[in-house]
Amino acid sequence: MTDHKSLYRIALLLAIITIIYNVVEGFISTYxxxxxxxxxxxGFGIDSFIEVISGLGIAHMVLRIQNNPNSNRDNFERTALRITGVAFYILVFGLVITSVYNIWTGHKPITTFWGVVISVISILVMWILVFSKRKVGKQLNSEPILADANCTLVCIYMSIILLVSSGIYELFHIGYIDSIGTLGLAYFAFNEGKECFEKANCDKYCSCDD
Known part of the structure; x- marks a missing residue:
């Protein structure tokens, strides 16, 4: 049977993998x-960069609960959450304004092929991370780690939106579908930003499990 020390190392490794993946995904997606x-x-790429900030808070959280499982969220985590929340709100504003402008002007992407490829990879990677985090969280009976796993599901939902909008454009070349997909991403980014501020002001770990 795996001891708690080894399980916390796995949880920290999963948090670090999440950070590294989001950095790589962010650069490739924005490019x-x-x-x-x-x-x-x-916009999906910018969201990935914001998730890196959140990921740093998660990695810190794993180290904190490893040393004191019953401890509450500390100042570092609350600050990371507030910065992440502000970043999400700024992203939402930019995505909504640009989407409306693109629909108004009839702007069309050159191609959305890479949106399809990146979203499929993201869905697979994030699902593996969700499964792994849930497994470790259950073994440790850790509410924070299980909550992080549930919140990672949002990344899968956003990847699905990107996949659908990119796939429809590649098949049918409907110009506004890219902007509609962007508005879908903005919706989830807004909810993530709101949740960040809620978590920063209390000791609840995640409302995603609703």
Whole structure:
């Protein structure tokens, strides 16, 4: 049977993998989003960078609960949550304004091929991370780690939106579908930002499990 020390090491490793993956995904998504003029893919990439800030708070949380499982969220985590929340709100504002402008002007992406590829990879990677985090969280009977796993599901939902909008554009070349997909991403980003501020002001770990 795996001891708690080893399980916490696995939990920390999963948090670090999440951070590294989001950094790589962010660079690739913003690059191809800019080159292909796909706002949905570009916005998806910016969201990945914001998730890195959140991931640093999660990694810190794992170390904290390893040393004191019954401790509450500390100042570092609350600050990370507030910064993440502000970043999400700024992202939402930019995505909504640009989406409306693109729909108004009839802007179309050059291609959304990479949106399809990146979203499929993201769904697979994030699902593996969700499964692994849930497994470790259950073994440790840790509410914070289980909550993090549930919140990671939001990344899968956003990847699905990117996949659908990019796939429809590639098949049918409906110009506004990229902007509609972007508005879908903005909706989830707004909810994430709201949740960050809620968590920063209390000791509840996640409302995603509703």
């Amino acid at each position: 191809f989003g800019y080159e292909d003029e796909s706002l949905a893919l570009f």
